[in-house]
Amino acid sequence: xxxxKSTTDPFGGIILEPNNxxxxxxxxxxxLKESIHRWQATDSKLVWLKLMIxxxxxxxPAVNLGxxxxxxxxxxxxxxxxxxxxxxxxxxxxxxxxxxxxxxxxKNEILVVREKYVRKGQINQxxxxxxxxxxxxxxxxxxxxxxxxxTGVKTEFVSISSFRHIHEYRYQKSDIYFVALLKPLSxxxxxxxxxxxxxxxxxxxxxxxxxxxxxxxxxxxKSTLVKPNFKSKLIHEYRSPDLYEFFLPxxxxxxxxxxxxx
Amino acid sequence: xxxxKSTTDPFGGIILEPNNxxxxxxxxxxxLKESIHRWQATDSKLVWLKLMIxxxxxxxPAVNLGxxxxxxxxxxxxxxxxxxxxxxxxxxxxxxxxxxxxxxxxKNEILVVREKYVRKGQINQxxxxxxxxxxxxxxxxxxxxxxxxxTGVKTEFVSISSFRHIHEYRYQKSDIYFVALLKPLSxxxxxxxxxxxxxxxxxxxxxxxxxxxxxxxxxxxKSTLVKPNFKSKLIHEYRSPDLYEFFLPxxxxxxxxxxxxx
Numbered sequence: 001x002x003x004x005k006s007t008t009d010p011f012g013g014i015i016l017e018p019n020n021x022x023x024x025x026x027x028x029x030x031x032l033k034e035s036i037h038r039w040q041a042t043d044s045k046l047v048w049l050k051l052m053i054x055x056x057x058x059x060x061p062a063v064n065l066g067x068x069x070x071x072x073x074x075x076x077x078x079x080x081x082x083x084x085x086x087x088x089x090x091x092x093x094x095x096x097x098x099x100x101x102x103x104x105x106x107k108n109e110i111l112v113v114r115e116k117y118v119r120k121g122q123i124n125q126x127x128x129x130x131x132x133x134x135x136x137x138x139x140x141x142x143x144x145x146x147x148x149x150x151t152g153v154k155t156e157f158v159s160i161s162s163f164r165h166i167h168e169y170r171y172q173k174s175d176i177y178f179v180a181l182l183k184p185l186s187x188x189x190x191x192x193x194x195x196x197x198x199x200x201x202x203x204x205x206x207x208x209x210x211x212x213x214x215x216x217x218x219x220x221x222k223s224t225l226v227k228p229n230f231k232s233k234l235i236h237e238y239r240s241p242d243l244y245e246f247f248l249p250x251x252x253x254x255x256x257x258x259x260x261x262x
Numbered sequence: 263x264x265x266x267k268s269t270t271d272p273f274g275g276i277i278l279e280p281n282n283x284x285x286x287x288x289x290x291x292x293x294l295k296e297s298i299h300r301w302q303a304t305d306s307k308l309v310w311l312k313l314m315i316x317x318x319x320x321x322x323p324a325v326n327l328g329x330x331x332x333x334x335x336x337x338x339x340x341x342x343x344x345x346x347x348x349x350x351x352x353x354x355x356x357x358x359x360x361x362x363x364x365x366x367x368x369k370n371e372i373l374v375v376r377e378k379y380v381r382k383g384q385i386n387q388x389x390x391x392x393x394x395x396x397x398x399x400x401x402x403x404x405x406x407x408x409x410x411x412x413t414g415v416k417t418e419f420v421s422i423s424s425f426r427h428i429h430e431y432r433y434q435k436s437d438i439y440f441v442a443l444l445k446p447l448s449x450x451x452x453x454x455x456x457x458x459x460x461x462x463x464x465x466x467x468x469x470x471x472x473x474x475x476x477x478x479x480x481x482x483x484k485s486t487l488v489k490p491n492f493k494s495k496l497i498h499e500y501r502s503p504d505l506y507e508f509f510l511p512x513x514x515x516x517x518x519x520x521x522x523x524x
Contacts, residue, residue: 010379010380010381011379053325053330053331056321056322056325057322059318059321059322060318060319060321060322063315063318068315068336068337069315069334069335069336069337069338069339070334070336071333071334071433072331072332072333072334072339072354073331073433073434074330074331074332075330075331076331077331077334077339078433090394090432091394091397092334092355092433092435093354093355093356093357093358093433093435093436094355094357094358094359094395094397095355095356095357095358095359095438096355096356096357097356097357097436097438117272117273118272119272132353133356135353135356135434135436136429136430136436138427139427161510161511162492162508162509162510162511162514163492163508163509164506164507164508164509165400165401165506165507165508165509166505166506167398167504167505167506168398168505170352171333171340171354171355172335172397173354173355174355174359174397174398176357176359176438215497215518216497216508218518219497219508219510219514219518220510222514222515223510223511223514226511226513226514227511227513229511230424230425230492235477235478235481242429243428243429243430244426244427244428244429245426245427246424246425246426246427246478246481247424247425247426247427248423248424248481248482248485249423249424249485249488249489249491251488251489252424252481252484252485252488253484256477256480256481
């Protein structure tokens with residue numbers, strides 16, 4: 001029996017990496033048990049065990065020793081063990097993020113879509129184009145991409161004008177839906193026929209009066225029409241614009257700020 | 263051998279529930295294999311398999327048949343299988359959400375904290391009190407709770423004044439950090455000594471000139487000082503204020519809106 005190779009984090013966590021684990025099931029189970037026994041005599045609070053999907057035979061013995069699930073990627077599972085009974089386990093990602101676009105053309109028409117599929121209990125109303133942002137995608141890029149995919153209309157980001165926070169959205173997690181004001185750069189509609197049943201430019205006044213539009217959707221469109229909203233800015237000290245985006249009131253002034261979009 | 267009991271969702275998914283699965287390992291593996299074979303001849307696209315932690319011995323055989331990890335709760339693991347090779351698998355929650363509070367008292371002093379522990383590579387600067395919101399917690403409630411816990415100061419929510427979106431934050435997931443303007447309702451500081459090293463009221467001008475404060479933190483405080491920001495509102499048609507919160511420009515007018523906070 002031997003103590004498993006590990007590293008530590010600054011919060012009292014012991015970290016086990018998939019590459020440093022025995023491949024034999026029994027050796028793994030015995031070493032893990034012995035290691036936990038040793039670590040329980042230290043100040044450490046948690047043990048983090050990452051297993052690749054190819055090591056899924058090791059999950060059951062880890063669970064038998066008291067490990068709980070923490071999170072997964074498609075190809076790995078993170079398990080966690082409390083060395084101290086009241087140790088705080090930092091939660092995993094908790095939210096989905098979506099964004100819809102308000103694009104109003106020079107004829108004062110707003111771009112709307114009707115989806116082909118809706119969740120049970122939902123009414124298939126006309127709505128703003130938009131959708132979930134991709135992993136590592138900026139809100140600005142996500143809304144431009146979604147509007148283009150769904151409608152064929154090219155747009156430019158102007159500002160974030162409102163957002164909604166919802167709980168119990170999917171798998172007990174929450175969702176934030178942002179609404180962006182967009183400037184249309186093209187007019188021709190080419191709907192994505194797989195997901196979109198209908199797509200059109202609708203006179204803004206008709207939209208605001210229509211019974212086919214939810215109160216929420218009317219209010220968020222009105223929100224884009226009042227000033228100011230949140231602009232996307234860059235801050236000088238942040239060197240990686242791909243990793244950061246900042247949304248600030250238009251009126252804030254600072255020599256460290258750079259307008260990202262008009 | 264028998265076909266496993268399942269239900270379906272509107273998106274071409276077949277759903278297996280933990281209570282409807284055989285407990286015997288071999289029976290489970292054989293039935294699952296046979297079921298997949300049958301479902302492959304249908305229009306269905308995905309198979310969702312939820313296993314409780316007490317069924318962790320069933321993970322390995324499911325993975326051997328081609329299931330991938332999708333997400334976990336502490337006590338369950340969701341696996342997913344593609345019946346069509348290009349079937350779209352909706353991603354799980356992608357973001358952490360945090361919120362910081364700008365509380366400025368009647369002497370024009372701002373509430374700041376210095377944490378005891380910071381991540382590797384980070385400087386332990388003075389910062390705004392705040393933290394991650396809890397599962398199912400509103401932003402408004404989260405920032406009030408965090409500021410109270412960290413500093414002992416009671417506050418009231420005024421508005422959201424800015425936010426920052428970061429990628430590759432933790433476990434390859436992203437983070438949105440909101441900043442709220444708060445109205446202090448008390449002045450006495452009682453720091454939470456476990457996590458907070460220092461906590462004080464700092465003259466606002468000293469804060470804005472200090473080299474101990476990041477540009478970002480200075481800019482978000484300036485953002486709270488310009489008007490208008492996003493207020494928390496209720497919309498009449500949404501019956502469950504515990505499930506929804508809306509943030510809209512102060513200036514938007516609609517008969518369906520109710521101010522939630524001043």
